[in-house]
Amino acid sequence: MAALEKLAQPQRFRSYNRWLQEKFGERVYKVIVDGGFTCPNRDGTVAVGGCAYCNNNSFRPPSAIKTDPIRDQVREGIEYIRKRFDAHKFIIYFQPFSNTYAETQYLRQLYAEAIDHRDVVGLAIGTRPDCVDEDKVQMIDDLAQQTFVSLEFGVESIYDETLRRVNRGHDYSAFLRAMTITRGRSIHIGAHLILGFPWETREQWLAMADEMSCVGVDALKIHHLHIVRGTALAAEYARRPFRVLGYEEYLDLLCEFVERLDPNIVIERMFGEAPLGLLVAPNWRRTKNDLVRDINRIFEERDVKQGAKHNCSGAL
Ligand code: SF4
Incomplete structure (x- = not known):
């Protein structure tokens, strides 16, 4: 998404990268770390097998699984990106699996080590909505008093029928x-959505x-649904x-989606990405740069402005 905000003139949507740049006075880079977590939808606590579209394992060949202490991962990641x-x-990003799926005290130490x-200048934590409780959120909020903290929830769909069909293991509630x-705390709250489940409508x-x-x-x-090898959906x-x-x-859908979005929400991503070797469908035969260019082009052509059609009447 780096080029997305560069190309869009005037600013037709609130870009997360640009927002971070304004907040911190310069470009901020994410360093992905692996906290060694699993997920209750895989280890049998909620279910086994995981979500029907989940590619966490297929994206992480054994050579890519990081087992180094977080402190080392942070240092090495920073040096690599800096060069x-x-x-x-x-910003240190705990991305793979469910990164609040452990005891609060353990998480506190892990996050403290990461920052x-x-x-x-900050921390981003990806997790499932059913993997937080008052204790954990309070601890994360304490951390957010010291540094920027983004807590990202995998929502994926707001429809229980979909969550059930993809074996998500929790409902929208x-x-x-x-x-x-x-x-209402100091935590910056993010959500991940998937658009395109075949039984859902525009x-x-x-x-x-x-x-x-x-x-x-x-x-x-925002991700479009892509089907990757090694999943139940595939x-x-x-x-x-x-x-x-x-x-x-999809481009046409994005135009209206962004217009219906609250203009205050920062958009971190507008499409999913999968390595070509793993992608089953849809294979649009477009590069990431093509997507960025075409999103900006269509936003220009249609004079799309985030929030132009924002209202809560369609909300659940
Ligand atoms: S998508 Fe997330 S919640 Fe679902 S199985 Fe994969 S790691 Fe677990």
Whole structure:
């Protein structure tokens, strides 16, 4: 998304990178670390097998699994990015699996270790909505008094039927409960959504923009559904191919989705990405740069402005 905000003139949406740049006075880079977590939807606590679209394992060949102490991962990640980009400020991103899935005291130490570097200006924590409680959120909020902290919830869909069909292991009310205990603190709240489940409709996807706007998230990552090898969804697709989003259809959807979004929400991502070797569908035969260019082009052509159609009437 680096080029997305550069190309869009005037600013047609609130870019997360640009927002970070304004907040910290310069470009901020994310360093992905692996806290060694698993997920209750895989270890049998909630379910086994995980979400039907989940590619965490297929994205992480054994050679890519990091087992070094967090302090070392942070140092090495920073040095690597610094050399490539002349970077000075970093956010440490706990990305793989569910990064609040442990005892509060353990998490406190782990996060403290992650931010204990002079060039780290913040922390981002990806997790499931059913993996937080008052204790954990209070601890994360304490941390947010010292540094920028973004807590990112995998919402994926606001429809229980979808969450059930993809074996998500929680319903939408789990996210609403997580919001109830997280909202109104110093924590920057992010949500991840997937657009394109074949049994959902365009109107349902657009209603997700209304719902995210009205429920009070600060940031959003929007992904289109892509089917990757080694997942239950890929097996289902091989047995009986189902409809996936077309390229122009997705661009068209994004235009209205962004217009229905609260203009205060920062948009961190507008499409999913999968390594070509793993991607089953949709294969749009477009690069990331193509997507960035075409999103900006269509936003220009259609004079898209985030928030132009924002209201909460479509929300659940
Ligand atoms: S909750 Fe996340 S890590 Fe766990 S199975 Fe689902 S997508 Fe994968």
